[in-house]
Amino acid sequence: MVKINKIEEIDHERLNALFKRRGRKITIPLFTKKVLETLEAADKKYEVHQCKCGEVMIFRTDYADYLRKQLNTEDIPCNSCLELSDLDIPGQIFVNLSNILKIMERRKIDKNQQRIYYTDKDFEQLKKEGRGLFATTSIDEFYFGFHNFSNAFFDEFPEKESLVCYPLILEIMESAIKINPNIFKEFEKTADAEGLDAASLNTYLVRKSRIDFSSKISDEKFLKSEISDFHSSETGTSYSKLDIKLKMTEYKDLVEQHKYFFNPLLNLINIIEGREFVSNPFDKLKLPPRRPEGKELRIKGLRDKIELFKYHYFGDKLYPLLSDIFDTKLRNDEAHNTYEIDIERRVVRSTKYKKETSFEELDEKIDKISSLYSFFTNNWTKRYFETQKPLMKNLGIEEISLGYVDPVLIDGKLFPNNNCMSELGIYQYWDFAYYENEKRWIPIPELSFNKEFKISFENGNTFDYELDSDVELWLGQLILYGAYNLSLYTIAPALPTFNTKSIAKIPVGGMPEVNILEVKEKVIELPKKSIKDISEKINL
Secondary structure (H helix, E strand, O other), X not given: OEEEOOHHHXXXXXXXXXXXXXXXXXXXXXXXXXXXXXXXXXXXXXXXXXXXOOOEEEEEHHHHHHHHHHHOOOOOOOOOOOOOHHHOOOHHHHHHHHHHHHHHOOOEEEOOOOEEEOOHHHHHHHHHHHOOOOOOOOHHHHHHHHHHHHHHHHOOOOOOHHHOOOHHHHHHHHHHHHHOOOHHHHHHHHOOHHHHHHHHHHHHHHHHHHHHHHHHHHHHHHHHOOHHHHEEOOOEEOOOHHHHHHHHHHHHHHHHOOHHHHHHHHHHHHHHOOOOOOOOHHHOOOEOOOOOOXXXXXXXXXXXXXXXXXXXXXXXXXXXXXXXXXXXHHHHHHHHOOEEEEOOOOEEEEOOOOOEEEHHHHHHHHHHHHXXXXXXXXXXXXXXXXXXXXXXXXXXEEEEEEEEOOEEEEOOEEEEHHHOOEEEEEEEEHHHOOEEOOEEOOOXXXXXXXXXXXXXXOOOOEEEEOOOHHHHHHHHHHHHHOEEEEEEEEEEOOOXXXXXXXXXXEEOOOOOEEEEEEEEEEEEEOOHHHHHHHHHHOOO
């Protein structure tokens, strides 16, 4: 891998050949932006290299020095050529996520029954795309798994939004929870399906759209090799009017999602001030009169909502924070098309309010509001889901397998070696793993029959098996011992975070390869009645 000192030194012909071979382009969003920042940085903590295969990589300088010493060469191979691909996110994950999000945008909300649902066709496709990434068996498992997977996914990026912290928001949350430890039960009573859906999905879609948009601009310019288009030392990042229009629309859409943030935030203030969690908290409160003899004012719009926070707990800190992040005038300019874009001066000029917003300020506003939403949603939803964990300890089981403690493979089929015990393998996603007193909870299924052999979990999934010769052999060994060995596998997707902790990688039940993080075993003895029922069913 040749060290790159300036952007013009990158061999684009070799890079494009690599993209053609692997069927996709740059795997990390905003990668080309990072390349430029690295090359222009004064401190030189990072280096850019291009491998002989065409791949462009960014290394920490100290790690590059280590590789040069270990490999005894200045030409450092890329992670793939070094067989370090566990440190990369597989490109197929980006494809699957893109397909998943397209389907999720077609979700339906039944407000009468307070539920989110999909057509059968769409949900089957969601299951297919999500296999190996997170639990997909039911809607509840899907949303829980999607939330946890998306957090793990975004944590893989160097410039992750989770680094942005709002201590004030945490203080408000913790104060409310301390006053009312049952706050999440009240939250469940008042939360509607649309609000819960927004908490799980909308913020993610915003983050995803920003990555797609920024990556598309930079990658297209990068591939054209038109350096003057990609970057200008005089003007900084290049923008077009279309870029700015899209950013203005993005900001307006972000501002209009405020109710999914403001409602729970005001409810937290309600708890702190001795009131209750309510469905529409802004309907219950009013603004103070503008004049001493005036009447209290109803809350009408976003500006009123922001002002209301001024008169309640944490108002001296919360009001300035929200006023800075939510620019109602900029939102109105986009909604009513009352602005002009000046590319030369790099500003958005309001024709209504006689104010200007620089392109850089617009980027900053988008960053602030999206990071605030993400921070609040992640911390609130994380706390909420933690309260649900005991109820979900039998969920998240994506697959099971029937085998033997000491199997032997004959003509492609498993047989018990030396009449060994039957084994039931359970594959449960990492985020559903539950611990009591630091001991892993093991979901124990019920074995039964209808027309087929049925393995079912309390409040969870059911797996049906046709009573063929393989299943009857497995049941025969179960009867022989009056017990079976249960192996619980904790599985996780092929993200670098999990790859480094993995015991092994295996394909499970038609899924892509997943990481095995932990294995727990337990011998399950069957009641005599169950043994008798099974014996009668298979005529033993």
